[in-house]
Amino acid sequence: KAGVTQTPRYLIKTRGQQVTLSCSPISGHRSVSWYQQTPGQGLQFLFEYFSETQRNKGNFPGRFSGRQFSNSRSEMNVSTLELGDSALYLCASSPAGATDTQYFGPGTRLTVL
Amino acid sequence: KQEVTQIPAALSVPEGENLVLNCSFTDSAIYNLQWFRQDPGKGLTSLLLIQSSQREQTSGRLNASLDKSSGRSTLYIAASQPGDSATYLCAVRGNQFYFGTGTSLTVIP
Numbered sequence: 001k002a003g004v005t006q007t008p009r010y011l012i013k014t015r016g017q018q019v020t021l022s023c024s025p026i027s028g029h030r031s032v033s034w035y036q037q038t039p040g041q042g043l044q045f046l047f048e049y050f051s052e053t054q055r056n057k058g059n060f061p062g063r064f065s066g067r068q069f070s071n072s073r074s075e076m077n078v079s080t081l082e083l084g085d086s087a088l089y090l091c092a093s094s095p096a097g098a099t100d101t102q103y104f105g106p107g108t109r110l111t112v113l
Numbered sequence: 114k115q116e117v118t119q120i121p122a123a124l125s126v127p128e129g130e131n132l133v134l135n136c137s138f139t140d141s142a143i144y145n146l147q148w149f150r151q152d153p154g155k156g157l158t159s160l161l162l163i164q165s166s167q168r169e170q171t172s173g174r175l176n177a178s179l180d181k182s183s184g185r186s187t188l189y190i191a192a193s194q195p196g197d198s199a200t201y202l203c204a205v206r207g208n209q210f211y212f213g214t215g216t217s218l219t220v221i222p
Contacts, residue, residue: 004156033210035210035212042202042212042213042214042215043202043204043212044212045209045210045211048209056208056209058209090156090157092156092157100144100145100147100162100206101159101162102157102159102210103159104156104157104158105156106154106155106156107155107156
């Protein structure tokens, strides 16, 4: 079975721009979670989606948003980028009924200049 | 708000040594605790999951313990190998996952 895939792997943007990151979960997984990882704050939970519905949201500003499609693929969007948004963005998928078992993708490295 | 702390932040040991990584959390109302491994440029891999009602879990050379009342967990790695070099993260599950900042482990051949 293919693992979790994230595209693109690397991205460079400038302040004020917006960005969309994509995550394809493992086939059959319906839950997708997003995390931001920075050297200073570590790994922080952004949001969780299950069957196209946001189930949980972390403590991030409204500039961070996401969605999930009927095929379980998920996207997250960051608008009006700030320098502090530079981070590794990780996506994880879980099978239904076992949301504690998370399979992580390799991440998207976002650099904001 | 749940705070998860890992000590030490970095550790360097010679091959073959046994070692212990520590994780502490402030809110004992958790569903479970997990230990993950992260290799450079890669995502996280789950190593061990301990439910809140359990005291420990073992997998091969790894043993993780949980003392929920004191807000502590340890990850014991026996007979360390160079391939164990990675960053180890603990995470507690409440209404969401809360991660520690990790321990960067280097095992010297």
